[in-house]
Amino acid sequence: MDGVNMGIGxxxxxxxxxxxxxxxxxxxxxxxxxxxxxxxxxENFSVLPGKFYAKAFIKEYAIAVGLDPNExxxxxxxDIPSPEEDTTTQYTRIxxxxxDNMPTKSSAIFSFIPTLTVVILVIGILFLAWWFTTKxxxxxxxxxxxxxxxxxxxSENSNPNTGNVDENGENETEEESNEDPPDAGDNTEENEExxxxxxxxxxxxxxxxPQSELELTNVGxxxxxxxxxxxxxxxxxxxxxxxKFYGAIVTANEPVELDLTGETRILLNIGNTPGLTxxxxxxxxxxxVDPTLRGADHQRLWLNVVESNE
Numbered sequence: 001m002d003g004v005n006m007g008i009g010x011x012x013x014x015x016x017x018x019x020x021x022x023x024x025x026x027x028x029x030x031x032x033x034x035x036x037x038x039x040x041x042x043e044n045f046s047v048l049p050g051k052f053y054a055k056a057f058i059k060e061y062a063i064a065v066g067l068d069p070n071e072x073x074x075x076x077x078x079d080i081p082s083p084e085e086d087t088t089t090q091y092t093r094i095x096x097x098x099x100d101n102m103p104t105k106s107s108a109i110f111s112f113i114p115t116l117t118v119v120i121l122v123i124g125i126l127f128l129a130w131w132f133t134t135k136x137x138x139x140x141x142x143x144x145x146x147x148x149x150x151x152x153x154x155s156e157n158s159n160p161n162t163g164n165v166d167e168n169g170e171n172e173t174e175e176e177s178n179e180d181p182p183d184a185g186d187n188t189e190e191n192e193e194x195x196x197x198x199x200x201x202x203x204x205x206x207x208x209x210p211q212s213e214l215e216l217t218n219v220g221x222x223x224x225x226x227x228x229x230x231x232x233x234x235x236x237x238x239x240x241x242x243x244k245f246y247g248a249i250v251t252a253n254e255p256v257e258l259d260l261t262g263e264t265r266i267l268l269n270i271g272n273t274p275g276l277t278x279x280x281x282x283x284x285x286x287x288x289v290d291p292t293l294r295g296a297d298h299q300r301l302w303l304n305v306v307e308s309n310e
Contacts, residue, residue: 007043007076007079008043008058008072008075008076008079008080009040009041009042009043010041011067011072011076012040012041012058012061012062012065012067013041015062015065015066015067016041016065018065019065019066021064021065023037023038026061026064026065029064030057030060030061030064031060031236031238031247031269032057032060032061035047036048036053036057037057037061040054040057040058040061043079045080045081049232049234049249050232050249051081052232052271052272053234053271054080054081055073055080055081056234056271056272056297056298058072058073058080059073059208059209059298060209060298063208063209069208070208070295195218196218196283197216197217197218197219197220197280197281197282197283198215198216198217198218199214199215199216199280199283199285199286200214200215200217201213201214201288202214202215202304204288204289205288205289205299205300207289207293207294207295207296208294208295208296208298209295209298209299209300210288210289210295210296210299210300211299211300211301211302212288212289212299212300212301212302213302213304214285214288214301214302214303214304215304215306216280216303216304216305216306217306219281219305220281221261222259222261222281223259223260223261223262223263223280223281223305224257224258224259224260224261224280224281224282225237225257225258225260225266225278225279225280226255226256226257226258226278226279226280226282227250227255227256227257227258227276227277227278227279228255228276228277228279229250229251229252229253229254229255229275229276229277230252230253230275230276230277231252231272231275232249232250232251232252232272232275233249233250233270233271233272233275233276234248234249234250234270234271234272235247235248235249235250235256235268235269235270235271235276236267236268236269237258237260237266237267237268237269238266238267238269239260239263239265239266239267240264240265240266240267245258245260246258250276252275263305264304264305265302265303265304265305266302266303266305267300267301267302267303268300268301268303269300270298270299270300270301271297271298272297272298273287273291273296273297273298273299274291274292274297280303285301287299287301288301
């Protein structure tokens with residue numbers, strides 16, 4: 001069949017059949033669900049989770065069947081949905097929905113803020129006035145020194161230098177009665193903090209679709225991964241045995257947190273790296289390949305947990 005006259009879906013299907021690759025094998029290789037692969041061959045892009053993923057999934061498909069993704073995308077650029085249009089539509093719909101759902105609540109909160117500020121200010125002024133009054137009253141209640149004909153007298157208990165009386169009737173000085181404080185240096189080791197998590201890139205992947213290796217040291221007792229998206233991002237999280245912990249879209253402003261304590265090798269398959277921040281035990285992960293580079297918007301990261309030698 002003439003490749004110029006066939007659509008991009010037919011072109012990908014032809015390459016898959018020519019390489020004798022089934023949908024199941026293609027799903028295992030690309031980590032893309034079978035129904036999305038079928039939709040791509042039928043050019044039914046509305047089935048995909050978003051127009052951005054049409055471009056990302058087609059690239060994955062092309063690489064898996066031996067086609068050059070860049071040449072393919074350039075040849076059929078007019079037939080592939082634009083991700084910018086989809087992103088704008090989604091954000092407009094989300095913002096309008098949030099605005100319509102909470103207008104009354106927002107207005108009530110903002111109208112209450114000035115009143116609350118005035119109340120706090122008045123309470124602060126009353127507290128300061130009470131504190132100064134109490135302090136002055138305490139000074140006035142201090143016992144004055146007795147005075148008689150120009151001489152000053154103090155009671156026996158008022159002598160600051162009075163110490164304990166020894167067996168000869170002499171007073172011990174204050175310095176002799178004081179004992180040295182216990183050595184506080186014994187608790188130095190107890191106050192040492194645990195070392196912070198360290199993330200080191202051991203192998204940097206190459207574009208397009210780079211796959212990199214990273215080492216995690218000083219992980220501690222728990223391994224918590226947090227994913228924070230500024231726009232919808234497709235995310236797969238698997239271990240080395242193929243067990244899937246997550247495989248869906250991370251939506252904007254709805255973080256995903258996974259407890260992967262005990263796992264030693266973890267694969268992150270991220271479909272839109274510029275839109276996703278990854279934190280490991282609270283430490284932000286820096287992508288090995290700059291997400292803004294062409295072909296680096298889709299990255300795979302292997303996280304290898306290394307036990308501490310301590």
